[in-house]
Amino acid sequence: MRTIQWTVEYGTGMLMLDQPPSNTMTMDFFREMKVIMDEITAGQDLKAVIIFGNGRHYSSGADISELLQHVDQQVMLENYRAFAQLEHLDIPVISAIRGVCLGSAFELALFSHFRICSTDAVLGLPESSFNLIPGIGGIQRVAKLAGMAKAIEITLRGNTFPAAEALAMGLVDIVVPKGQVLDLAITFARVLPWNTDKVNRQFYLHKYLNQLHATAS
């Protein structure tokens, strides 16, 4: 793998986006993502998956100029399916978001079951400002999480927004200082029950995540 570091620590799959400084998502990244997803769904014995970026940022999103040279609907659909597979896993998938999380990277985070975000994170779907639209399911996810009005506003304006605003819109679940983001994700992954499909996610979210946050700070 050249763009992702995939390791398993104590039963938790650690998926690190690894093209610093901004962990841009290239064609290679999407290919490698599919390989990892196939590995996980083929039954690798995991309790949780944590997605995060190497260094200061989660990821600045897709490499637009590369993408424009290889426009292919089939590839786009496969990219979407790789992301959507995450959501369908019966183990919790947690995105630990620090720094920038834009475009396709935000779409990836939106397919996680939980989004733990640093206070200084910057999020958004800026595709419309490049005369494009979010193309990997972000539109659908934002509509579901934040409602139609906010979905229209953020996708059309293409503006970036801070973590606090994302929290208010329901697009992330909790905001903590950046030094605590990854630790909180790891601790959370370990206390979560095996199969989140069988539990009420909101219940665990409020009960454990806020408790953990209270003890962490």
Added chain:
Amino acid sequence: MENPDSITFQVQDSIGIITLDFPPGNYIQVPGFIPLQFLEQWLGSESIKGLIITGQGKNFSAGGNLERIFEGAGDLASISQLVEEGITLLNRIQDLDIPVIAAISRVCFGGGLEIALACHMRVAAENALLAFPEVNQNLMPGMGGTYRLPYLVGLPDAVKMMLGGDMLNAVDGQKLGLIDYIAPKDQAFEFSMDLMQKMTHDRPLKVIKSIMKSLKNSRVMSREEAMAEETRLFCSLAMDEAERRKSEELA
């Protein structure tokens, strides 16, 4: 074509503005208050990037003119026809592939609230009041409100609003999820115009329509169908953009 009664249409900076124009209450004269051919003609222009529905004067709308409904009493077919026209019109507005904002000032009751619910975004002035008072006349919301309201606020609060007939203010409306943005007192239109410009001013119409179509698909299609359509729209825009960048390099 002569414009329909008590409704005016104008275009300002590429934004279409439909005004419910029968002050002070801006009562909706018939459920199908805009004949569809007018709507299509008004919005047919390729330059219109968004639509704002607003009320003339202080109020949005105090609701439907019930006299017209009661005039038809005894004739179920003609009442059904009137209501059907209203439902078709509001469905058409909800399905538009440009953003539609309801700019709600002060009174927004009954049929007025039905119109606001069919819009994609609801901006209410802080002194706005919202209600479905139909129950007080032994009626019910009849233009899709019973379907749209629970989608936005959940079933318990929808039941409470429609059976209680009580008024809500803008802040309570926002807490319920009925109102998306609160504007200063009597500034709903100005706020809506500003929001609409921020969303559409720098955007080509094709981008706007692609996003609105994808959002609509999220409501009416399975995820897999919606994604097939979304990636198709994406690729079409990407081809355009690749072409544009190429010709820019050559120039």
